[in-house]
């Protein structure tokens with residue numbers, strides 16, 4: 378291994394004492410390949426086992442914590458106890474390869490397709506539809522306070538199931554426009570009760586979810602258990618979350634006893650869009666605000682070993698690899714063995730079997746031009 382990559386392969390001890398063997402994590406990626414009842418398929422398990430050999434931790438595709446929170450067909454479920462054996466199969470397949478297994482958990486809120494949730498009942502903080510293709514026009518039902526409390530509780534229950542299934546941790550998905558982000562967003566959240574209004578009130582729901590998840594860990598885990606939180610830094614809509622809002626949220630999150638924060642980005646080096654110094658990268662601003670209180674995971678279009686080595690120079694603790702591991706499951710091992718020049722950076726369109734892709738996932742990623750490099 379070349380010395381310039383040593384930093385990537387150093388272990389790191391999370392605040393709760395758990396050691397992650399290196400600085401690369403598999404980024405969460407929905408794979409559309411679970412059974413309709415939310416159980417994992419053998420092909421999905423094989424896909425994860427293949428990619429869990431090199432990285433320090435695998436963050437799974439997102440799993441829904443209630444039936445009404447489902448966001449995609451073929452999603453992993455963690456909304457009822459009968460799914461625990463299936464979740465256990467997934468956790469074991471990841472851990473047996475040496476990576477920590479982290480289950481990403483969410484409720485899709487207004488981003489749920491109506492045909493994926495019982496009675497087509499799409500819910501959200503307010504009855505404002507998402508301005509995104511695919512969901513455009515679905516007017517969600519505004520959640521009642523009781524409905525909100527039930528969802529907060531469901532995050533704790535999902536955490537208990539992850540613990541019982543043998544996962545090493547959960548990542549709370551507060552990013553990419555789903556329910557937790559919707560509560561923080563002045564676009565999606567027009568409430569005037571304790572869950573909406575000024576920025577502090579818009580933090581009420583995300584913080585209540587974190588509390589409930591941490592409470593479940595205290596109650597049910599008999600060994601340290603990782604709790605991470607993922608967020609998206611900015612929304613394009615007006616009104617919408619600004620970089621200024623996110624820095625305030627991150628300032629609060631940094632003191633909440635989390636094991637890591639994870640910023641969701643398409644491009645690691647992207648700059649702030651508004652309400653912050655727009656000449657600086659989001660990563661720089663986040664690292665400055667966090668000020669080493671909690672480790673940060675960064676991600677986004679870092680395809681080569683040099684891309685990641687350069688990103689690590691910012692002082693960030695972890696790098697998430699998403700599409701990179703779809704394209705090349707041996708990404709990390711190639712650096713370890715000094716063969717980083719052989720890392721593939723475009724998808725081999727004949728590689729479905731060789732790369733251990735489940736059919737539904739392969740169909741999705743090869744049908745969207747430009748989503749994964751190599752797919753035109």
Ligand SMILES: Cc1cc2nc3c(=O)[nH]c(=O)nc-3n(C[C@H](O)[C@H](O)[C@H](O)COP(=O)(O)O)c2cc1C
Pocket residue numbers: 404405406407408437438439481550552553607641642643644676677678679697698699700701742
């Ligand atoms: C096929 C696919 C599915 C994704 N699903 C999720 C998801 O379930 N949860 C999530 O937080 N991000 C999801 N993402 C975003 C990735 O975690 C990551 O932030 C993004 O792909 C940029 O990183 P990359 O350039 O390393 O791929 C997904 C991305 C892809 C390509």
